Amino acid sequence: MLSFILRRLAATLVVLLVASFIVYQLTAISGDPLAELRASRDPDIQSKLAYLSDVLDLDTPPLLRYFLWLGGAAGCLVGQCDLGVSIAKGQGEVTELLAGAMMSTLQLITLATILSILVGVAVGMTTALRQYSGYDYTVTFFAFIFYSLPIFWVAVLLKEYGAIRFNRFLADPTFTPVTLTLVALFLALVVTGIVGGGLKTRVRSFVVSGVLSGAIMTWLNVTQWLKTPSIGLVGVVLLTLVVSGIILLLTTGFGQKRAVIIISAMGLIAGAMWLPGQYLFFYLTGFTGIIAMIAIMAIIGITLGLLFGGDAKREIARAAGIVGAISGLILVIDEAMQYWSQYLGLISIKSGFVSTIGAVTPTIKRQDNLWLTLLDNYAHLILPTAALMIVSVAGYTRYARASLLEVMNQDYIRTARAKGLSERVVVVRHAFRNAMIPIATIIAFDISGLIGGAIITERVFAWEGMGALFSAGLGHVDVNLVMGFFLITGLFAVVGNLVADLLYSSLDPRIRVS
Amino acid sequence: MARKKKDTHTMLNQEISIEARQTEGLSLGTIVRRRFFAHKAALASLITLGLITLIAFTSVGVVIGGSGNLVTDPETNRLAVDGFRIPGWWQFNWYENYDVVNNGGAPTLQLWPLDPGLHPFGQDTLGKDIFARVMRGIQQSMTVIVLVGFLSTVLGVVIGAISGFLRGRIDSFLMRFTDVIIIIPTLVLGAVLGRTFGGNAVSLGVLLGLIAWTGLARLVRAEFLSLREREFVDAARVAGASNLRIIFRHILPNSIGVVVVNATLLMSAAILIETSLSYLGFGITAPDISLGQIISEYNEAFKTRPWLFWYPGLFIVAIALAINFVGDGLRDAFDPRQRRLPRTEGAIADIKRLLNRGGKK
Numbered sequence: 001m002l003s004f005i006l007r008r009l010a011a012t013l014v015v016l017l018v019a020s021f022i023v024y025q026l027t028a029i030s031g032d033p034l035a036e037l038r039a040s041r042d043p044d045i046q047s048k049l050a051y052l053s054d055v056l057d058l059d060t061p062p063l064l065r066y067f068l069w070l071g072g073a074a075g076c077l078v079g080q081c082d083l084g085v086s087i088a089k090g091q092g093e094v095t096e097l098l099a100g101a102m103m104s105t106l107q108l109i110t111l112a113t114i115l116s117i118l119v120g121v122a123v124g125m126t127t128a129l130r131q132y133s134g135y136d137y138t139v140t141f142f143a144f145i146f147y148s149l150p151i152f153w154v155a156v157l158l159k160e161y162g163a164i165r166f167n168r169f170l171a172d173p174t175f176t177p178v179t180l181t182l183v184a185l186f187l188a189l190v191v192t193g194i195v196g197g198g199l200k201t202r203v204r205s206f207v208v209s210g211v212l213s214g215a216i217m218t219w220l221n222v223t224q225w226l227k228t229p230s231i232g233l234v235g236v237v238l239l240t241l242v243v244s245g246i247i248l249l250l251t252t253g254f255g256q257k258r259a260v261i262i263i264s265a266m267g268l269i270a271g272a273m274w275l276p277g278q279y280l281f282f283y284l285t286g287f288t289g290i291i292a293m294i295a296i297m298a299i300i301g302i303t304l305g306l307l308f309g310g311d312a313k314r315e316i317a318r319a320a321g322i323v324g325a326i327s328g329l330i331l332v333i334d335e336a337m338q339y340w341s342q343y344l345g346l347i348s349i350k351s352g353f354v355s356t357i358g359a360v361t362p363t364i365k366r367q368d369n370l371w372l373t374l375l376d377n378y379a380h381l382i383l384p385t386a387a388l389m390i391v392s393v394a395g396y397t398r399y400a401r402a403s404l405l406e407v408m409n410q411d412y413i414r415t416a417r418a419k420g421l422s423e424r425v426v427v428v429r430h431a432f433r434n435a436m437i438p439i440a441t442i443i444a445f446d447i448s449g450l451i452g453g454a455i456i457t458e459r460v461f462a463w464e465g466m467g468a469l470f471s472a473g474l475g476h477v478d479v480n481l482v483m484g485f486f487l488i489t490g491l492f493a494v495v496g497n498l499v500a501d502l503l504y505s506s507l508d509p510r511i512r513v514s
Numbered sequence: 515m516a517r518k519k520k521d522t523h524t525m526l527n528q529e530i531s532i533e534a535r536q537t538e539g540l541s542l543g544t545i546v547r548r549r550f551f552a553h554k555a556a557l558a559s560l561i562t563l564g565l566i567t568l569i570a571f572t573s574v575g576v577v578i579g580g581s582g583n584l585v586t587d588p589e590t591n592r593l594a595v596d597g598f599r600i601p602g603w604w605q606f607n608w609y610e611n612y613d614v615v616n617n618g619g620a621p622t623l624q625l626w627p628l629d630p631g632l633h634p635f636g637q638d639t640l641g642k643d644i645f646a647r648v649m650r651g652i653q654q655s656m657t658v659i660v661l662v663g664f665l666s667t668v669l670g671v672v673i674g675a676i677s678g679f680l681r682g683r684i685d686s687f688l689m690r691f692t693d694v695i696i697i698i699p700t701l702v703l704g705a706v707l708g709r710t711f712g713g714n715a716v717s718l719g720v721l722l723g724l725i726a727w728t729g730l731a732r733l734v735r736a737e738f739l740s741l742r743e744r745e746f747v748d749a750a751r752v753a754g755a756s757n758l759r760i761i762f763r764h765i766l767p768n769s770i771g772v773v774v775v776n777a778t779l780l781m782s783a784a785i786l787i788e789t790s791l792s793y794l795g796f797g798i799t800a801p802d803i804s805l806g807q808i809i810s811e812y813n814e815a816f817k818t819r820p821w822l823f824w825y826p827g828l829f830i831v832a833i834a835l836a837i838n839f840v841g842d843g844l845r846d847a848f849d850p851r852q853r854r855l856p857r858t859e860g861a862i863a864d865i866k867r868l869l870n871r872g873g874k875k
Binding site: 011012014015016018019023026027029031145147148149151152153156159160449455459470471474485489490493494 | 690693694695697698699701702703705706707709710782786789790793794795796806809810813816817823827830831834835838839842
């Protein structure tokens with residue numbers, strides 16, 4: 001195994017070197033980095049030019065200059081990074097610029113990636129289970145459309161309809177009877193499509209889901225929840241119970257009494273933690289409070305599972321731990337929501353909650369309050385996350401559908417059914433886990449590509465990340481900056497490839513690396 | 515009713531099964547063509563694509579050769595494009611300014627009764643005709659799509675075939691070379707190349723074609739690795755066929771499905787990459803125009819002049835979507851496992867059964 005990894009790393013290192021050489025040369029010959037300066041009428045421009053061409057070694061031909069750069073980059077191995085200075089960004093050190101940009105890009109893509117994997121896999125797998133149904137065809141059709149959307153076009157539409165008009169709606173959030181009926185009908189149709197079954201089941205699920213969503217929206221109207229959203233004690237308990245239901249469905253099933261009781265108890269415990277949680281967040285400020293909350297809830301779940309789990313204590317402890325961690329997260333979100341009206345009061349009234357540009361609001365940054373900053377981050381992330389998700393959800397949906405269909409046609413699935421296992425166990429235990437193997441490798445590969453792939457999203461939403469650095473660097477023939485960008489994306493790609501290979505071999509015992 | 519249903523069943527199966535192929539003597543091409551024509555969405559997309567291309571190229575005419583720069587014609591004192599221009603049937607062109615007709619240049623297109631008016635897609639602030647601009651943009655995008663599709667398919671097939679068939683050192687060298695290209699994100703490499711050598715549709719198409727072949731090469735290589743071990747290859751070799759003949763006459767036709775399907779997917783990716791690069795300013799640049807560049811140029815005008823933004827975007831989506839559907843149809847046509855049979859369960863079938871029962875009574 002170790003020799004495999006080492007050999008792979010050596011081979012990819014050579015590949016990375018050649019690729020970086022190509023990028024360096026292509027960028028270097030694309031123009032004159034000092035063209036802008038030469039055009040300026042500054043009196044001591046000559047000395048500036050001389051200084052810059054000395055710093056950037058412009059007298060050395062690019063073929064040799066690459067090795068000077070490589071020497072500086074090799075210093076990273078011993079902890080002395082020297083990637084040169086950037087002329088596009090006011091002669092700043094490339095390493096410092098990269099560090100800042102990477103944090104910003106990671107912030108941008110993390111939420112989008114997690115959400116698109118969850119949504120994409122869930123939608124894709126349900127379509128596979130309802131193959132050739134109306135739901136399947138509809139999702140396939142929309143996946144095709146989303147896949148064909150240019151992101152810069154979607155982004156402008158999102159800015160108009162997702163932010164400006166939505167903000168206007170949020171100022172007076174009341175659904176008219178017409179929208180209420182239409183949305184309820186639409187949701188009912190979607191639910192009916194997913195549930196499937198015969199005519200009777202469909203009529204029943206249509207009526208139930210339609211009435212339920214209509215009722216929820218009426219409730220939102222009456223309480224004006226959208227104006228000052230909060231979760232509250234009841235919300236925390238209900239949300240945790242919903243999460244418990246989903247986790248139960250995916251892990252132990254509702255057949256095991258112990259599991260059902262322990263995991264449902266987590267909902268009540270989360271409710272009981274609501275008030276103590278407020279004190280916790282008051283005394284443990286900063287991220288320690290958040291992490292402590294999630295950890296405490298997870299530990300409670302695991303302990304309960306181990307103590308009362310009986311024969312299946314490991315499975316129950318695991319499931320209860322997951323539910324606990326998620327309920328901790330719900331408590332954290334609840335805490336952040338309590339600052340909602342304060343946040344709305346601080347940002348300018350005109351702009352509204354959903355922000356269209358940049359990553360932070362200066363007034364909020366000055367407040368130096370963790371919860372306000374979280375809300376602010378969230379407000380700025382909504383649109384870019386939506387734009388990034390539209391394309392990647394479509395991809396994951398297709399992969400997940402194909403993968404689960406492939407698995408469901410295998411002989412061992414028939415065997416499992418023939419043994420008399422319930423459909424839930426067949427799908428969750430036998431099919432789902434195996435269908436996730438190829439998706440896991442695709443995810444590993446995708447994440448590595450995302451770090452440099454958000455160039456257009458960053459441009460549209462004025463986000464100062466890696467993509468913005470690349471555009472600025474290429475626009476100003478700033479070889480050092482482009483190379484810094486490439487070094488990071490290239491390293492991520494190499495590591496991502498390797499992780500994908502190792503994941504595949506460790507998840508699928510039929511594949512051995514050698 | 516029941517008999518009719520049975521008939522359609524057997525007809526469907528006839529199209530698919532190998533026995534039918536033997537008895538009817540259909541070639542693979544005929545079977546694929548029949549299955550493709552049975553895929554309605556794919557067929558409709560193919561027709562749409564053809565229509566869009568036809569209208570785009572005939573309406574505003576084409577420019578052949580020349581530098582593509584805008585020059586002032588000394589005789590008429592009007593702007594003209596450098597190069598040989600074949601005019602089209604549309605009265606306006608994409609580079610001249612006209613008098614603004616509607617207020618703010620709003621589209622004159624009327625859906626009912628259908629009347630395109632003078633400027634169906636509207637005008638920008640200077641009075642340029644958006645219909646002509648969008649059509650010119652589609653021309654450029656189509657040129658890039660075709661060039662990328664052709665070049666990268668040829669490169670991918672040749673490189674994949676050579677490395678899969680010959681194996682050994684050549685294989686590992688070619689595959690490491692493929693790795694080098696793959697490791698640089700396509701958008702990044704495209705931007706760097708486009709800024710250095712690009713500017714117009716032909717050069718951008720060639721550049722993108724030179725870097726987009728990597729995925730196809732890997733797939734073709736995998737196909738060749740498995741096909742070259744089959745008996746019919748041994749038979750051909752014993753009969754004295756040369757390597758070239760084995761590659762092109764025996765193995766390649768057997769992997770044509772993979773090639774064709776991936777070539778279409780490459781082409782739909784090509785239009786998105788081209789428009790993205792042009793949007794960033796590293797692709798097709800002024801004085802030439804492309805769909806992405808139009809959107810980038812009018813980016814800020816969405817609130818006041820949404821038509822500047824809707825039409826180019828809608829055409830990008832339409833073209834990419836149509837190519838994707840054609841690819842889907844081709845995949846179904848080439849892959850017999852992907853057959854679609856009528857459903858016998860679910861609500862619609864239930865209703866049909868109910869209706870049937872009612873009819874019998």
